[in-house]
Amino acid sequence: MIQNIPTVKLGIIAVSRDCFIISLSEKRRKAIVESCAKKNISIYEAASTVENETDMQKAVAEVKAAGCNALVVFLGNFGPETSETLIVKNFSGPVMFAAAAEEHGNDLINGRGDAYCGMLNCSYNLGLRKLKAVIPDYPVGTADDIAQMISDFVPVACTLIGLQSLKIISFGPRPQDFFACNAPIQPLYDLGVEVQENSELDLLVSYRAHVGDPRISNVVSDMAQELGVQGNQYPDLLPRMAQFELTLLDWAEQNKGSREYVAFANKCWPAFPKEFGFEPCYVNSRLVSRGIPVACEVDIFGALSEYIGICASGDTVTLLDINNSVPQDLFNEEIKGKYSYTLKDTFMGFHCGNTPICKLAKGAVKYQLIQNRLLENGGTPDFTRGTLEGDITAGQITFFRLQGTADGKLRSYIAHGEVLPVATRSFGGIGIFAIPEMGRFYRHVLIEKKYPHHGAVAFSHIGKTLYTVFDYLGIEDIAFNQPKGMPYKSENPFV
Numbered sequence: 001m002i003q004n005i006p007t008v009k010l011g012i013i014a015v016s017r018d019c020f021i022i023s024l025s026e027k028r029r030k031a032i033v034e035s036c037a038k039k040n041i042s043i044y045e046a047a048s049t050v051e052n053e054t055d056m057q058k059a060v061a062e063v064k065a066a067g068c069n070a071l072v073v074f075l076g077n078f079g080p081e082t083s084e085t086l087i088v089k090n091f092s093g094p095v096m097f098a099a100a101a102e103e104h105g106n107d108l109i110n111g112r113g114d115a116y117c118g119m120l121n122c123s124y125n126l127g128l129r130k131l132k133a134v135i136p137d138y139p140v141g142t143a144d145d146i147a148q149m150i151s152d153f154v155p156v157a158c159t160l161i162g163l164q165s166l167k168i169i170s171f172g173p174r175p176q177d178f179f180a181c182n183a184p185i186q187p188l189y190d191l192g193v194e195v196q197e198n199s200e201l202d203l204l205v206s207y208r209a210h211v212g213d214p215r216i217s218n219v220v221s222d223m224a225q226e227l228g229v230q231g232n233q234y235p236d237l238l239p240r241m242a243q244f245e246l247t248l249l250d251w252a253e254q255n256k257g258s259r260e261y262v263a264f265a266n267k268c269w270p271a272f273p274k275e276f277g278f279e280p281c282y283v284n285s286r287l288v289s290r291g292i293p294v295a296c297e298v299d300i301f302g303a304l305s306e307y308i309g310i311c312a313s314g315d316t317v318t319l320l321d322i323n324n325s326v327p328q329d330l331f332n333e334e335i336k337g338k339y340s341y342t343l344k345d346t347f348m349g350f351h352c353g354n355t356p357i358c359k360l361a362k363g364a365v366k367y368q369l370i371q372n373r374l375l376e377n378g379g380t381p382d383f384t385r386g387t388l389e390g391d392i393t394a395g396q397i398t399f400f401r402l403q404g405t406a407d408g409k410l411r412s413y414i415a416h417g418e419v420l421p422v423a424t425r426s427f428g429g430i431g432i433f434a435i436p437e438m439g440r441f442y443r444h445v446l447i448e449k450k451y452p453h454h455g456a457v458a459f460s461h462i463g464k465t466l467y468t469v470f471d472y473l474g475i476e477d478i479a480f481n482q483p484k485g486m487p488y489k490s491e492n493p494f495v
Contacts, residue, residue: 025076172267353387
């Protein structure tokens with residue numbers, strides 16, 4: 001069950017230009033609320049209709065008193081551009097604007113609202129006041145159209161509210177030779193995100209303080225039930241991992257301070273497994289399945305991206321290396337002719353074992369092969385156990401990242417694709433990913449724009465929501481996997 005994200009409580013305020021018929025806005029507002037009910041969208045209908053600043057103050061006070069944390073401002077007619085935009089200034093949560101389409105060809109005198117025109121003045125006034133609002137791609141529609149816009153707005157609002165009350169807690173510096181996981185602080189503050197950086201020793205001290213915690217046995221039982229007989233290959237390891245899970249959860253509760261939501265970015269190698277006695281991957285997977293990302297290798301912007309993905313999708317996510325190419329022979333045997341992808345459209349996304357078990361086929365706790373070679377000389381695994389491994393379940397995905405650059409700017413990418421139902425024949429939490437035109441995207445976005453090797457993965461197509469969020473946040477560079485015939489700026493036109 002996803003926790004650690006906001007519950008969006010929507011309100012709707014209708015506005016009306018004082019020289020238009022106010023009942024037109026109110027009638028149309030009522031129709032939207034009825035359409036929302038048919039879609040199971042709960043929305044508070046403000047009784048106050050805004051014609052002037054006094055009305056604006058009354059309406060905003062009304063929706064705040066009702067507990068609304070996100071708002072739809074509805075132009076049922078032309079609308080009062082000053083007071084309608086001041087709603088944004090006086091309401092603390094995200095706001096979406098939408099406008100009424102005209103309804104009947106035989107009712108274009110008293111029944112004409114001119115909201116199509118009013119939306120232009122509204123957007124102009126928002127710009128003058130430097131106010132941010134969500135405006136749908138085509139913001140004019142019928143009651144059913146606007147109910148759909150509101151449905152699309154909900155995950156956007158959830159994400160924006162979550163970011164404003166998020167704290168990212170990190171432990172340790174990034175590992176050597178992982179400088180790509182840089183985390184300039186200023187862009188995080190610009191987003192409204194708080195950061196608490198700690199030492200690995202702080203985490204170790206807290207972990208040791210949880211020895212003998214009476215809650216451990218219950219967590220062990222829950223782990224065993226989740227893994228099942230086939231997945232629980234090292235039952236002796238569960239108490240250690242349960243102790244660590246409680247350590248992280250307690251740290252989050254005791255350190256989130258004024259913030260409501262928490263994400264982690266933790267150092268997980270090379271010192272961690274030997275000192276703690278296990279790899280933390282399985283515990284990380286359990287927390288993210290509940291909505292608490294635990295990014296590997298102190299990837300703070302990876303944790304941020306994961307959290308955004310959870311809010312935007314309402315589902316768990318994962319963080320993966322854009323790891324290795326698909327061998328030609330495997331492609332020929334399993335993909336060519338069966339799916340409409342080229343070899344360059346495919347790659348393998350991998351991490352040691354942080355992907356939740358609900359997104360794996362036959363997931364099981366195993367050991368980290370690479371760390372076992374490095375730290376245990378390839379012998380019988382002991383403290384390098386603790387990864388959660390298995391092929392990632394086939395289905396739609398969105399590969400994305402919001403990144404703070406070395407010079408303190410923000411950029412992002414979003415790409416829709418899928419995990420193919422093809423066995424990887426490899427180790428770790430891994431899948432064969434297919435993204436249209438991935439080869440060009442890899443070269444002209446990921447390499448050209450110096451993105452790190454980590455990408456966040458949502459298990460559905462949420463690009464529309466992510467783009468709206470990133471645009472609202474002022475991210476000027478939102479890259480995507482451009483189709484053939486749409487060259488990248490850096491792409492050689494003669495290739």
